Amino acid sequence: MTASTILRALRGRLLWFLDDPQIAGEAAHRFIADGLLVVENGLVKAAGEARDLLRTLPSEADIVDHRPHLIMPGFIDAHIHMPQTQVVASYGAQLMEWLNRYTFVEEQKLGEQGHAEKLSRFFLAELLASGTTTAAVYCSVHPQSAEAFFAESQRRNTRMIAGKVMMDRNAPEALTDTAESGYRDSKALIARWHGRGRQLYAVTPRFAITSTPEQLAAAGRLAAEHPDCHVQTHIDENRAEIAFARELHPEAADYADIYRRHGLLGPRSLMGHCIHMTHNEWQAFAETGAVAVFCPTSNLFLGSGLFDWAQARRHGVKVAVATDIGGGTSYSMLRTMAEAYKVLQLQGQSLPAFAALHAITRGNAVALGLDRWIGSFEAGREADVVVLDAGATRAMAHRMETVRDLAEELFVLVTLGDERNVAATYVMGERVGL
Structure with a gap:
């Protein structure tokens, strides 16, 4: 030696x-x-x-x-929000009200000097204490939030996927970028961090409600220019959210079609929630290889609904599992799988222990396309x-x-x-x- x-x-x-x-x-x-x-x-x-x-x-x-x-x-967590560590356990609201009353208020603080660094240190320490060594992470709209996160992850030598949120409407002014600035800032972060050590980048339009068609098109350009980067966003979480997204994008056949039209559905696309999916949307995921990300504690806490894993399997859609802090209520992937078991039980589906532990190790690694490295x-x-x-x-x-x-x-x-x-x-x- x-x-x-x-x-x-x-x-x-x-x-x-x-x-x-x-x-x-x-x-x-x-x-x-x-x-x-x-x-x-x-x-x-x-x-x-x-x-x-x-x-x-x-x-x-x-x-x-x-x-x-x-x-x-x-363990591997396929969907989690670094800015929301102080939003966990915020009382009594469903998705859209919860975002406006709690999440957007907290996320504005990441524009303050030193706050992103503080949250990143806490966040990564908490993940590691829970046995989670890799996660797909949403930062805030501020480029410095992603800089702070990647710098802390690099210091700890953890393999992480992360991205600056892109958001140009239906959010406080302090939390919005533009189609052009979101594209430019994301591209600069990709150049600086993607593939540096163990860091990987995800193009991160928050969801169709907070991005104009122009911004979604810009995100699609980023995905096309950097095909080895991930894409992460939200879809079909809450019925009011779905109705609003359809209203904002009337040209699309359904929610999935909004993303598909802009080049955001593909084998590296991590689509959070997928609760109220139509047959055509499941088909679109199967055809493009998009990943459905199951967030059981968040779905229960926000009253969003029950994820249908059996339906995903019938359509041949890859599934990953995630905590979705801060709508989710635990950083622990073990706690997350305990709630996943209950969600499936309510639908007459089973989740044996071996399947649960596979899901949060090799299963998530395969879904995220990282199984050649981890899992x-x-x-x-x-x-x-x-x-x-x-x-x-x-x-x-x-x-x-x-x-x-x-x-x-x-x-x-x-x-x-x-x-x-x-x-x-x-x-x-x-x-x-x-």
Whole structure:
């Protein structure tokens, strides 16, 4: 081992996914009761039985024993708002009123010197404390908000997707740009940050209500000019929102058609919510490869409706899952999947524990087009890792006394778990302070 080589091995119960368990069944996951994850210079070198790999390590390797805890790839959040950390738990409004009464008020503060930096530090620390190592992030309309976020993510070496919101109408004057300035500022941020270290850019028109056709066209130009960037926006979250969007864009056949006309539906398009989708809209997603992003805690909190995962599957539409802070009520992807389970139960659909954990690791990585980098423990992947204590709370430890097998243990973890179950988080093989 050379002086520049950093070799670390994490020992514990390894669990990761090779495929979707709803398709591949038992063959979808790999579980090793006494496993070793070997990390070299931030990348997975090997994952296997501890008894086999321990004897291959040099004496100077750093071996960290996390037994009996569970070691998994870091969680991935597909839709979250950095400016809304102080909007969480704002009482008693549905989407449009909630935006105007709470969100737009808070987002204006990001124009103040130092505020974006403060929120970015808190935001990334909270994600990592919850075991989330990658997220698709909305910043505010201010270019400096994205600058602050990317700078903090770069400092922490996290793989993040983010973008400056584009918004040129139906918002306070202090929160609006123009079609031209939104295009120009976004293009400059792409040049500065996209592909720099682990940072990735998302073209981010907030939604069809706050962007004119001219701005949506400008966003579409950005997406065409930078096809390796993501696009992120909102669609079909709330019935009043849908009616307003249709009123503002009468030329479109439906909400999805607004985005499709402007080149914003494609395989890297992350479309938040997708609750009240028509058959034609599902078809448009299937044809373009657009991703439906399920935000269960937000959808319940704002009274927006229930996401139909079975319908997405029937149409062959990729699904990602997200917290949607600050309409969402927890940074924890475990808490998020507990609410996802309930949303699906209300519709006669099931969500087994293996499917839930796949969704927030490899599943989200595939949906976001990042599976060549993150989401599993295959050799060469970036070693973003969460270590989970399934008995971290008194109630969970009590329940675990009667658990009979791994599937039941994991279901308890998904149903009752949250950030308290995170024993450690690693970014590129380096443990972060929680």
